[in-house]
């Protein structure tokens with residue numbers, strides 16, 4: 001667990017410090033010194049008495065008795081003993097091990113790692129790494145890499161599962177003026193992983209003091225529930241979190257016995273988890289850096305953006321990106337717009353995009369921003385595109401932009417594309433504390449992504465309506481594998497999922513009796529095979545006794561047939577609900593329309609159980625086929641609240657049945673207020 005000794009150590013020892021600053025042990029010492037660390041700094045080196053001008057100890061045993069933080073840059077095999085001495089004799093409570101050669105390498109290394117964790121846990125200490133770049137806080141720069149970004153309390157807290165990637169993300173961020181408050185490279189996460197750092201940031205969060213921006217780079221989600229808990233908690237406290245989760249192409253490798261199995265992957269579960277937590281999911285460094293830069297600016301509260309530019313092209317591309325992402329670049333007109341136009345050179349336009357021509361001045365930019373801030377009430381934010389063709393410098397313009405960003409209430413996004421022509425002016429602008437988006441489309445995509453990410457779910461599912469004991473009874477009574485039609489019926493009934501009446505028997509006379517009750521036409525289905533239609537095991541619209549007998553005899557001869565089921569004919573559009581159990585995540589619930597929508601277009605939405613009514617509605621509304629669910633061209637739609645209710649009910653039932661590894665209702669027939677299951681499969685594994 002992260003502690004004060006790691007974040008704000010009174011003393012640091014660099015074990016294995018080197019004179020050579022191109023070596024990790026040399027660079028990390030240099031970074032700590034250059035970062036003006038103001039506590040006591042010690043170094044050890046087997047062979048030297050002085051390293052980089054600092055007195056060096058040959059043996060950690062000779063160090064003074066109390067040292068808060070140890071940074072280890074020595075070979076893996078020497079680490080366990082060194083940690084032992086520091087933890088037990090020097091009262092050291094925080095360790096950063098940058099050395100490699102542990103669990104990432106081989107079994108032997110894994111054992112060394114375990115030994116170290118055990119020692120540190122015994123003294124209640126914190127371990128970062130091994131095999132990491134280090135930790136950077138406003139108090140000390142214990143990383144062996146550069147660049148060291150500008151550190152300030154309102155900068156981002158950045159936690160990375162990969163050291164090298166951490167460096168590249170810092171570089172991408174710095175180029176945009178992104179500030180950092182802390183960087184944690186967790187390496188092998190032997191004791192403290194991304195989730196644990198986030199947990200600490202959550203528990204130690206102080207509204208007035210703590211940074212509100214968290215960035216994560218994950219290669220695996222080791223503890224999904226912990227990530228969900230602390231990410232959503234931080235976001236509810238006012239933080240913004242963006243994350244890259246790399247490695248998402250596992251889907252194809254699964255044995256799939258149902259639609260759900262084929263569609264679901266742990267990556268969809270990551271999607272569902274991020275959505276539930278309110279995390280903005282990114283897929284690369286540039287995107288993460290752009291999203292982080294958006295976070296640094298006042299939050300966008302409405303959809304209407306004024307695009308202000310002196311060059312047509314970028315304004316058009318930006319307008320496209322914003323509109324495609326659901327934001328608007330609305331028209332600006334009226335007397336106040338005319339008054340603004342008066343102040344610009346002839347040929348300018350204020351219609352939005354506001355184009356004040358290649359000859360536009362700093363003064364004019366100021367006037368435009370003032371008008372957007374004070375006169376055009378429907379404008380929520382401004383994006384200013386201003387570069388240079390190399391004929392002029394932009395110092396004056398960027399100073400005005402800087403002042404206006406500080407003075408205006410509406411967010412202003414600076415898009416300064418001339419990273420070569422006016423490199424110095426952009427640097428000046430960034431050094432004044434601003435961010436810059438060099439590319440308008442990447443900016444537009446980042447802004448819309450942030451704007452469209454739902455807030456975390458505030459209330460969890462309400463499962464008061466579920467008879468938990470009954471769910472347990474049914475699940476416990478069944479062997480592993482696919483549940484019988486009767487058990488499926490019972491579970492749907494307990495969950496309160498409306499289903500079509502059905503009757504199962506291996507005797508044709510009993511089926512005939514059932515049909516006498518419900519009346520023709522009916523549907524007959526073979527019981528036994530998993531995919532009934534594929535083996536000719538589903539016949540719709542049976543309308544006579546003779547047909548019933550003939551189909552019964554045929555179906556009982558199908559391989560694996562044990563009985564035949566009859567159902568009344570139902571009508572409606574085919575909907576789908578599925579669920580899989582992802583270890584650590586819990587149940588992921590999927591929904592969409594059946595038929596080609598699911599098979600060809602793979603149009604599904606996901607949610608993590610428990611799913612509440614709002615989440616279920618949002619799942620339905622984010623489907624590409626949503627318009628069809630609503631009803632198009634005079635066709636009757638489906639009551640989305642009823643569909644959502646079924647999703648909620650199922651997800652509630654699943655919360656009490658972790659043995660259900662896979663299930664789908666395919667189809668669920670929907671028409672108006674009627675949403676009714678006609679086919680369900682449930683597979684359990686205990």
Ligand code: ADP
Pocket residue numbers: 500523525530531532533534538540567568569570571574666667678679
């Ligand atoms: P399987 O998925 O094993 O092939 P289903 O029970 O889903 O079998 O039946 C196949 C198709 O038959 C469904 O997708 C649906 O279009 C139709 N169907 C099944 N049961 C009914 C029913 N009771 N009323 C109307 N149509 C039905």
Ligand code: MG
Pocket residue numbers: 666667679
């Ligand atoms: Mg089916």
